[in-house]
Amino acid sequence: MSADFLKELEIQRGYLLRVARLQLRDAALAEDVVQDTLVAALAAQSGFTGRSSVKTWLTGILKHKIVDAIRRKQREPVAASTLDDEADIEDFDALFNERGSWRDKPTEWASPDDALSQRQFFEIMEMCMEKLPPNTARVFMMREVMELETEEICKELSITANNLWVILYRARMSLRECLQLNWFADGRRA
Amino acid sequence: MKTVDRILGHLVSCKDVTHLLSEREDRALTSFERIKLEWHLAVCKACMAVEKQFRVLHEAMRRYRQ
Ligand SMILES: [Zn+2]
Numbered sequence: 646m647s648a649d650f651l652k653e654l655e656i657q658r659g660y661l662l663r664v665a666r667l668q669l670r671d672a673a674l675a676e677d678v679v680q681d682t683l684v685a686a687l688a689a690q691s692g693f694t695g696r697s698s699v700k701t702w703l704t705g706i707l708k709h710k711i712v713d714a715i716r717r718k719q720r721e722p723v724a725a726s727t728l729d730d731e732a733d734i735e736d737f738d739a740l741f742n743e744r745g746s747w748r749d750k751p752t753e754w755a756s757p758d759d760a761l762s763q764r765q766f767f768e769i770m771e772m773c774m775e776k777l778p779p780n781t782a783r784v785f786m787m788r789e790v791m792e793l794e795t796e797e798i799c800k801e802l803s804i805t806a807n808n809l810w811v812i813l814y815r816a817r818m819s820l821r822e823c824l825q826l827n828w829f830a831d832g833r834r835a
Numbered sequence: 836m837k838t839v840d841r842i843l844g845h846l847v848s849c850k851d852v853t854h855l856l857s858e859r860e861d862r863a864l865t866s867f868e869r870i871k872l873e874w875h876l877a878v879c880k881a882c883m884a885v886e887k888q889f890r891v892l893h894e895a896m897r898r899y900r901q
Contacts, residue, residue: 700901701900701901737850737853747849747881750881752884753887754884754887754891757894760895761895766895767895767898770895789896789900790899790900792900795862809861813860814853814854817857817889817892820892821888821892825888
């Protein structure tokens, strides 16, 4: 077993843990899932081909572990109902008037390329993801970080495609607002 | 701006447009939805700005997972 490989796993551990926590909202369960992922990664070390893909490769393993954990959690009665509740909330009405036009017209974000090259921007983005309602965050992470197909997410969480689209809409609109407030509206960073 | 452009641009509201901008990442829009979206973006600077913001968000998530 190469020392480099172990070091790489250690480097990626923090990221995996943050992703697992965002999806599971359960620190102990997230630890377990990441632990399982690292053990599986060590066992399947030969399946990893190059340094540049370690993160993607580990995320692929983590994805299965998280889906398993969610399946086990689904058996607890609360989960499904809260998901539908989160899809039902009709907000963002404050953003639009009764005709559906913007109350305050959004403007383009200044220097987005500059933002995307800063570690601090991604810290703010994680903070914004933490602020999402738990199930909304989970669905968003499954879609945008784990890159699951919409059909897979609907199947795993037993929700309709329509509810899924509404939940992802809420996640993206919330993140947009949060980044607007905490990064782009702040002239110092532009 | 021609009146006809304005009329075509408002077959959907800004709020509907934000839904289409999100949903096109998760499902194929119908051709009529795509046209309504295009017509609206052609006449609405605010939604055009949000369209760009959604692209930034999408790119940010791509980099986050890489
Ligand atoms: Zn508009």
